Amino acid sequence: xxxxxxxxxxxxxxxxxxxxxxxxxxxxxxxxxxxxxxxxxxxxxxxxxxxxxxxxxxxxxxxxxxxxxxxxxxxxxxxxxxxxxxxxxxxxxxxxxxxxxxxxxxxxxxxxxxxxxxxxxxxxxxxxxxxxxxxxxxxxxxxxxxxxxxxxxxxxxxxxxxxxxxxxxxxxxxxxxxxxxxxxxxxxxxxxxxxxxxxxxxxxxxxxxxxxxxxxxxxxxxxxxxxxxxxxxxxxxxxxxxxxxxxxxxxxxxxxxxxxxxxxxxxxxxxxxxxxxxxxxxxxxxxxxxxxxxxxxxxxxxxxxxxxxxxxxxxxxxxxxxxxxxxxxxxxxxxxxxxxxxxxxxxxxxxxxxxxxxxxxxxxxxxxxxxxxxxxxxxxxxxxxxxxxxxxxxxxxxxxxxxxxxxxxxxxxxxxxxxxxxxxxxxxxxxxxxxxxxxxxxxxxxxxxxxxxxxxxxxxxxxxxxxxxxxxxxxxxxxxxxxxxxxxxxxxxxxxxxxxxxxxxxxxxxxxxxxxxxxxxxxxxxxxxxxxxxxxxxxxxxxxxxxxxxxxxxxxxxxxxxxxxxxxxxxxxxxxxxxxxx
Amino acid sequence: xxxxxxxxxxxxxxxxxxxxxxxxxxxxxxxxxxxxxxxxxxxxxxxxxxxxxxxxxxxxxxxxxxxxxxxxxxxxxxx
Numbered sequence: 001x002x003x004x005x006x007x008x009x010x011x012x013x014x015x016x017x018x019x020x021x022x023x024x025x026x027x028x029x030x031x032x033x034x035x036x037x038x039x040x041x042x043x044x045x046x047x048x049x050x051x052x053x054x055x056x057x058x059x060x061x062x063x064x065x066x067x068x069x070x071x072x073x074x075x076x077x078x079x080x081x082x083x084x085x086x087x088x089x090x091x092x093x094x095x096x097x098x099x100x101x102x103x104x105x106x107x108x109x110x111x112x113x114x115x116x117x118x119x120x121x122x123x124x125x126x127x128x129x130x131x132x133x134x135x136x137x138x139x140x141x142x143x144x145x146x147x148x149x150x151x152x153x154x155x156x157x158x159x160x161x162x163x164x165x166x167x168x169x170x171x172x173x174x175x176x177x178x179x180x181x182x183x184x185x186x187x188x189x190x191x192x193x194x195x196x197x198x199x200x201x202x203x204x205x206x207x208x209x210x211x212x213x214x215x216x217x218x219x220x221x222x223x224x225x226x227x228x229x230x231x232x233x234x235x236x237x238x239x240x241x242x243x244x245x246x247x248x249x250x251x252x253x254x255x256x257x258x259x260x261x262x263x264x265x266x267x268x269x270x271x272x273x274x275x276x277x278x279x280x281x282x283x284x285x286x287x288x289x290x291x292x293x294x295x296x297x298x299x300x301x302x303x304x305x306x307x308x309x310x311x312x313x314x315x316x317x318x319x320x321x322x323x324x325x326x327x328x329x330x331x332x333x334x335x336x337x338x339x340x341x342x343x344x345x346x347x348x349x350x351x352x353x354x355x356x357x358x359x360x361x362x363x364x365x366x367x368x369x370x371x372x373x374x375x376x377x378x379x380x381x382x383x384x385x386x387x388x389x390x391x392x393x394x395x396x397x398x399x400x401x402x403x404x405x406x407x408x409x410x411x412x413x414x415x416x417x418x419x420x421x422x423x424x425x426x427x428x429x430x431x432x433x434x435x436x437x438x439x440x441x442x443x444x445x446x447x448x449x450x451x452x453x454x455x456x457x458x459x460x461x462x463x464x465x466x467x468x469x470x471x472x473x474x475x476x477x478x479x480x481x482x483x484x485x486x487x488x489x490x491x492x493x494x495x496x497x498x499x500x501x502x503x504x505x506x507x508x509x510x511x512x513x514x515x516x517x518x519x520x521x522x523x524x525x526x527x528x529x530x531x532x533x534x535x536x537x538x539x540x541x542x543x544x545x546x547x548x549x550x551x552x553x554x555x556x557x558x559x560x561x562x563x564x565x566x567x568x569x570x571x572x573x574x575x576x577x578x579x580x581x582x
Numbered sequence: 583x584x585x586x587x588x589x590x591x592x593x594x595x596x597x598x599x600x601x602x603x604x605x606x607x608x609x610x611x612x613x614x615x616x617x618x619x620x621x622x623x624x625x626x627x628x629x630x631x632x633x634x635x636x637x638x639x640x641x642x643x644x645x646x647x648x649x650x651x652x653x654x655x656x657x658x659x660x661x
Binding site (some may be wrong): 042043045046047048051052053146147165186187225226227228351352354355356358359362515518519 | 591600601602603604605617618621623624625626627629630631638641
């Protein structure tokens, strides 16, 4: 049953992961004349964190920002401030790059058939612009439900080869450079080995499956798409010797939930801004609605900043009241008909909100009279991490390995950000294509990896009555939930590391088919990731932002903003401190 | 069960099977079937890509979504 057909390919550029970042990289690399192969675990049409849609994307918007007086520097400063929270670990050189290039890169989506301009808009350019929770209102609100099918179609038309349902298990290295990767099928008994001049890691930035779900829904009620949330990119990269930074685990309590979504900030707000408000059982207003400013207000910038500060303060009341046992509701009683029409439109374009829209519509819900309970949500487990790059060339410390999208450290939000995925995807594609032109094709070095992968797959597939992946994942999540994401001491961390190792050593995974095998590999990646996370926290030895050490007195705080890099050398986890001040 | 498939409408085209990011669907006897219901995270991809409108994602009322009609009016409106 475990006879895998081995298929070998040679190309200029290999891209691991076909989400927004990976497809943007593929498109730009192909436009620059490179042959490109994408290995995608799901199907690039609907994979990644934007698989079923994206309704807003951050950008510098010249028509609007120019009129108000927001500079690119304002946007960069805003990203630096928000992305730095809660760790304070941002890279100003990268947020500067984003601010300078987003204007051209993001609106490129319009060329792929996505609607960005609306006749009823009062904003310059005809755009719909949502502020989210930023000091600079900077997200296009657009019809992006089919952003992935559109990007995938364009990439295929350009001649990019996309191999779907291929789960990448290891990067191939030769003399300190990456020379390709090996993947295994999630539906077919196929192992794919690609030799490439340059490789771009465009895996998802999130690893939310380290912790139990955000809400009390089904198994996979996580923030990001589950298949993209196993942290596999970080594990692959670290194994190849690449430095993964700031893997500290923060057990971010998501605050409150609405309609199957959980929020920390920005709600009521986001796509619903400014019409929603929070009321109590007696319909007394707890958090009032806000009102946007007309774009010709001469004092827009100052007033807007105050508005965001004030509404953030108001929203801060929600969690304490819920903790006191108060019943709170979201309603739209003060919304105008036009605003309610807008909300119905907005709900249709981003992932699960489209499902919620259908659900509400099919039950005849009237936003004028409905109110929605707001409840305390569970925990989320963002891992502020990604691959270290020395500069905006986006090459990692490992030669010929580039990073794109949300797997890039030091930019974006603590949570994934589509604008960054796109801008740094295009950049990685352009840079990797330039390097490929001056690089020779390496000899195929995948033999040993293929052999070991076949053996591992065979063992899991043939084992009877072993551990099911779901139970193994559950066990890991319990360990993480109980032991990480709280103020740390060295002693507690050492104990957690021992428990993790013991649990991992005792695992005897079995899988009935390739689908379960792929899930089993994801669980193994989660265990590997947990080991990296613990090593990272132990190396920090000081408090920064939300990373709190109780034994800090023994470990005096180092320079603010340092990053901790973890990687593997000869199989062993290594950690070191890097200065962010590049 | 998060995914409801109307077998009268399903033509067995397989678009949903292709799209599903979690690989939970397949075609059996000419119709789409859900193999791994608890791995569905209700993203809606199968609904969007179904050409015959045969799929609905069920949001279980207790876990996911609740709404109530307003019975009192708000006195704090600044309208």
